[in-house]
Amino acid sequence: MTDRHLENRRLLERVRAAQYDWDAGAIRAALDAVCAPEAVFRLAHPFGEMTGPQAFHDQALAVLRAAWPDVERRDWIVMAGTDDHGGDWVGCGGHFIGTFAAPFLDIPPTGHLAHMRFHEFYRVAAGRVVEYQALWDIPEVMMQAGAWPMAPSLGRELCVPGPASGDGLVRAARDEAHSRASQRIIVDMLDHMKRHPGEGGAEVMEMPRFWHETMTWYGPAGIGTGRGIAGFRNWHQIPFLNAMPDRGRYVDEITYHFFGDNDYVAVTGWPNMIQTVSHDGWMGIAPSGKKITMKSLDFWRLEQGRIRENWVMVDILDAYRQLGVDVFARLREFNKARVPGSVPFPVGAA
Numbered sequence: 001m002t003d004r005h006l007e008n009r010r011l012l013e014r015v016r017a018a019q020y021d022w023d024a025g026a027i028r029a030a031l032d033a034v035c036a037p038e039a040v041f042r043l044a045h046p047f048g049e050m051t052g053p054q055a056f057h058d059q060a061l062a063v064l065r066a067a068w069p070d071v072e073r074r075d076w077i078v079m080a081g082t083d084d085h086g087g088d089w090v091g092c093g094g095h096f097i098g099t100f101a102a103p104f105l106d107i108p109p110t111g112h113l114a115h116m117r118f119h120e121f122y123r124v125a126a127g128r129v130v131e132y133q134a135l136w137d138i139p140e141v142m143m144q145a146g147a148w149p150m151a152p153s154l155g156r157e158l159c160v161p162g163p164a165s166g167d168g169l170v171r172a173a174r175d176e177a178h179s180r181a182s183q184r185i186i187v188d189m190l191d192h193m194k195r196h197p198g199e200g201g202a203e204v205m206e207m208p209r210f211w212h213e214t215m216t217w218y219g220p221a222g223i224g225t226g227r228g229i230a231g232f233r234n235w236h237q238i239p240f241l242n243a244m245p246d247r248g249r250y251v252d253e254i255t256y257h258f259f260g261d262n263d264y265v266a267v268t269g270w271p272n273m274i275q276t277v278s279h280d281g282w283m284g285i286a287p288s289g290k291k292i293t294m295k296s297l298d299f300w301r302l303e304q305g306r307i308r309e310n311w312v313m314v315d316i317l318d319a320y321r322q323l324g325v326d327v328f329a330r331l332r333e334f335n336k337a338r339v340p341g342s343v344p345f346p347v348g349a350a
Contacts, residue, residue, distance in 0.1 A: 005080040005174050005261070008090050008124045012078070016092070019073035022065060028057050035129040042270060044135045044295075045318035046105065046328065056132070063105070068098030068114065070348045076162025077299055077311070078169055079266060081179055081259030089259045091266040092120040093168075093299055093311055095159070096136075100145070102342040105138065106332055107145050111343040115159050116141050117220075119297035119313040121257075121268050133270055135297050135313040140221035142331060148222075149330035150320070151284025155224020155235035163301050163309060171262060179260035182302050185210065186265045187258060189307070194248030197241060202233070212308045222283060222316045243282035244275035263302045271295045277323060283316075285323050292322040 011034050018026040031053035041056040042049050050056050065071055075094035082088050100114035116137055123131035142148040143157060162168050189210040196205045207229050217232040218225050226235040241247060253274055258267045271293035281287040295318065299311040320327050 003174065004088065005082075007127075008088055008122075009078055009080050011124065011127065011129070012090050012092065012122060016073060016075055016078075019061075022071055022073070024057075024062070024065070027061060028054065031057055035132075036125075039128070039130050039132060041132045042134070044138060044315045045321055047136075064096060064116075067100065067102045067104035067107075067109065068096070069101055071096055071098030076168045077264065079259075079261035079264045079299070080174065081183075081261050081266075083257040083259050085255075085257070087257060088124045089257065089266070089268075090122045090124060091259070091297075091299060092118075092122075094118060094162070099347045100141070101347045103340055104141060106328055107138075107142050107147055108335055108338045108340065109343055110145050111345070112144075114141060114144050117160055117313065119299070119311065121266065121297055133268055133295075133297060135220075135295065135315055137221050137313060139316055139327075143221055147331055147335050149334045150222065150325075150327060153222055153224035153235075154239060155219055155226045155231070157221060157224050160218045160225065160311065165263075165301065165303075165308075168264075174261050178262050181260075182263055182265050182300075183258050183260035185302060185305060186260075186267070186300055186307075194251075197245050198249070210307055212303060212306045215307055216309050218309070218311045220312060220314045220316055223314070239280075239282065242280045243277055243287070245279060247273065247275040250274040265300045265302070267296075267298050269295070283320075285320070285325060288323055290323060292319055294319055 014030040015034055018030040035053040037052060039053060040049065040051060043060055047060050050059055073094060073096055075092055077093035080090045095115045095117050097113060097115045100110045100112060102109050117140060118134060118136050120134040122129045139148060192205050196202055211229055214228060216227055219236055223236055226232040254269050254272055256267060256269050256272055273294035273296060274291060276289060276291045278287045278289050295315040297313045300307050301309040317327050
């Protein structure tokens with residue numbers, strides 16, 4: 001019997017390989033081969049939504065390549081599964097790396113190696129990609145260029161590693177029962193997390209039941225990484241809930257897509273969070289009382305039924321946009337004395 005999830009993972013191998021060697025012709029051919037002509041490509045702000053694989057290449061991938069001429073793709077998670085609505089998904093997590101030789105979205109180049117984390121979700125139907133969702137950690141690039149114009153992260157910023165277990169790419173064949181059990185643990189955990197603060201103190205979340213003592217929460221740039229339950233709470237959860245205590249009250253307005261692959265679970269919603277920025281404000285932004293949506297593409301890895309690692313990407317720039325803050329305008333203003341253009345030396349073999 002054919003394992004369709006294995007086949008879906010294999011479908012993306014050509015695209016991933018073409019982006020590793022980054023040949024524009026090979027990338028375009030691979031996208032044309034695996035994507036439906038009217039596939040929808042949804043990316044982080046400021047890229048937005050595009051239709052068709054060529055638009056995605058020309059308006060997103062080519063923009064990155066122009067700034068990082070020796071860019072290559074490095075995956076550390078590839079997983080697949082079916083959501084509760086019958087949709088088949090492939091999730092990929094990794095980094096783009098390359099020499100930052102020319103401006104990227106007005107971010108000034110450094111001439112040095114740069115890295116940008118990506119989380120990508122592909123929805124596959126009848127052997128073709130029909131929907132693509134991706135968050136690129138653009139604030140991470142701003143920080144490496146010394147050009148981040150917003151508040152500093154509370155967590156630690158670093159080049160986020162792949163799974164400590166080393167099985168993000170190669171592991172045992174997907175088992176449906178195992179995968180569903182992992183997915184149920186994550187959904188149960190999130191249901192408990194939503195009980196606080198509306199139903200009580202931190203104890204109502206029962207975090208030690210779901211999270212390993214030495215878990216690591218790899219947040220997006222602008223929030224940063226936290227180690228252990230205390231690190232997660234101090235550097236992300238407490239500030240987040242102080243700013244948006246109504247988190248989790250609008251689930252009827254969201255469609256979630258959870259899927260599991262043995263010890264790995266992923267979720268998207270596009271958006272999958274709705275909340276009001278109030279009380280103390282968030283990430284240096286004064287409270288506005290405005291309800292915003294947030295897009296988050298997440299991966300979890302479990303060990304013996306508890307979460308050991310959690311990779312989280314949020315469209316931070318889009319959240320700022322909804323609050324009336326143009327991060328790119330601030331970046332240009334803060335960096336207008338820096339000379340624009342490419343670095344004055346060759347990149348790569350030359």
